[in-house]
């Protein structure tokens with residue numbers, strides 16, 4: 446499947462370089478601003494055809510320039526328009542100065558704006574160029590607008606959202622709708638930025654897309670175009686061994702449910718055979734609940750060595766309900782040493798908190814065979830320095846973690862980021878809020894394990910697994926449980 450333009454993500458600085466390259470290639474940069482402002486105007490008029498007054502808030506850079514274009518175009522459409530500016534507008538430069546000079550709407554200082562009933566706000570204070578926390582006057586205006594409940598349409602980004610990280614820089618508008626240009630930016634998808642954007646519309650303002658592609662940023666919105674070619678196809682005659690064998694390790698008798706959820710999900714995701722490897726004391730509990738999934742007692746290191754003699758057992762899930770002791774570390778080391786593919790989740794991750802390097806060393810060689818699925822707390826246990834570095838975005842963190850661990854990393858959340866050691870990364874956007882339910886992570890680990898068992902490479906399996914998990918949740922509806930989620934996993938081909 447071709448990469449759709451909707452799936453590209455550029456950081457604001459990369460977009461700035463694309464702008465510069467467009468100007469250098471002879472494209473009229475004011476023409477781009479004009480198209481940007483006109484697109485904002487069209488969106489505003491479409492969303493609020495009966496708007497009583499359009500209030501355009503303009504900042505000191507080109508985002509403000511887009512605002513001056515929009516103010517002029519809104520007035521030309523016959524609407525009532527008011528305009529407020531941050532800073533001294535006579536200091537505007539370049540295209541923004543041109544846009545202001547062509548805008549006949551009288552402007553007043555931003556601090557004098559108090560929302561009136563019926564106002565629709567066009568937020569053109571800061572976009573890609575936000576460089577630090579917003580000034581106090583913007584904090585005040587954001588608060589006034591919030592309190593008045595006035596709808597906001599944001600130009601490029603809601604002012605106050607860092608387009609690279611999605612962080613709120615002091616304060617940020619909560620927009621009803623955001624109009625961005627050429628590609629979305631990571632801050633439109635990463636939390637909390639996503640929650641400030643409302644619906645997001647990406648407008649082609651006429652920059653040749655080859656200039657975007659030339660940035661080669663390896664960052665996309667997660668979707669089938671990223672991994673469909675690697676998704677195993679099955680036909681009715683495929684032998685079950687050729688569809689792979691997934692093994693999920695069960696916890697002790699009191700903690701077996703998580704492994705069974707993962708096992709059932711792995712089967713639904715297409716693994717030909719799935720075994721739950723269980724401590725003997727948990728055989729009865731597991732046997733009472735398993736049908737298509739097989740069961741095998743594996744307690745000691747020797748048991749595991751015996752189990753691993755069958756080389757068709759290629760893919761494993763370790764972590765859900767497993768416990769965090771030395772057994773987890775020993776089992777993981779044995780799996781790594783025998784070339785197995787592993788989804789390490791939950792307790793399996795925490796088991797390496799004291800010595801993450803032992804895990805990274807075990808899987809250091811060759812193509813990535815490890816998929817790590819940490820949520821925020823687990824991520825910080827394995828990668829405390831990355832978790833603590835405020836300069837890093839969630840994408841940066843996941844990428845650096847993947848490189849360090851030679852693993853595909855699924856940094857989970859409502860804005861899961863999946864990264865590969867070679868720098869590829871995707872941000873997931875199809876997970877409904879209902880997915881935050883007990884056992885949901887176990888199901889994800891199982892899906893990814895099921896895809897690994899079928900021979901899918903680690904990054905593709907991880908990205909596909911997260912997406913299929915989100916799709917299943919959407920189909921399962923708002924009252925989903927981990928069990929109903931499994932029933933909606935669809936291998937999508």
Ligand SMILES: NC(=O)C1=CN([C@@H]2O[C@H](COP(=O)(O)OP(=O)(O)OC[C@H]3O[C@@H](n4cnc5c(N)ncnc54)[C@H](OP(=O)(O)O)[C@@H]3O)[C@@H](O)[C@H]2O)[C@H](O)CC1
Pocket residue numbers: 460461464477478479481504505506507508509510511570571572573574575576577578579580600601602626627650652
């Ligand atoms: N292809 C495109 O996407 C196009 C986008 N356009 C629009 O241009 C903006 C980006 O414009 P830029 O001028 O780079 O950036 P901004 O307008 O967002 O902001 C820069 C100015 O804001 C000042 N600034 C930054 N942070 C703060 C802050 N916290 N407090 C006060 N002032 C701040 C900054 O000043 P410095 O002192 O940091 O230099 C700048 O003055 C993009 O978002 C689109 O809307 C073009 O219209 C066309 C193509």
Ligand SMILES: [K+]
Pocket residue numbers: 508568569570571572599600601602603604
């Ligand atoms: K803005």
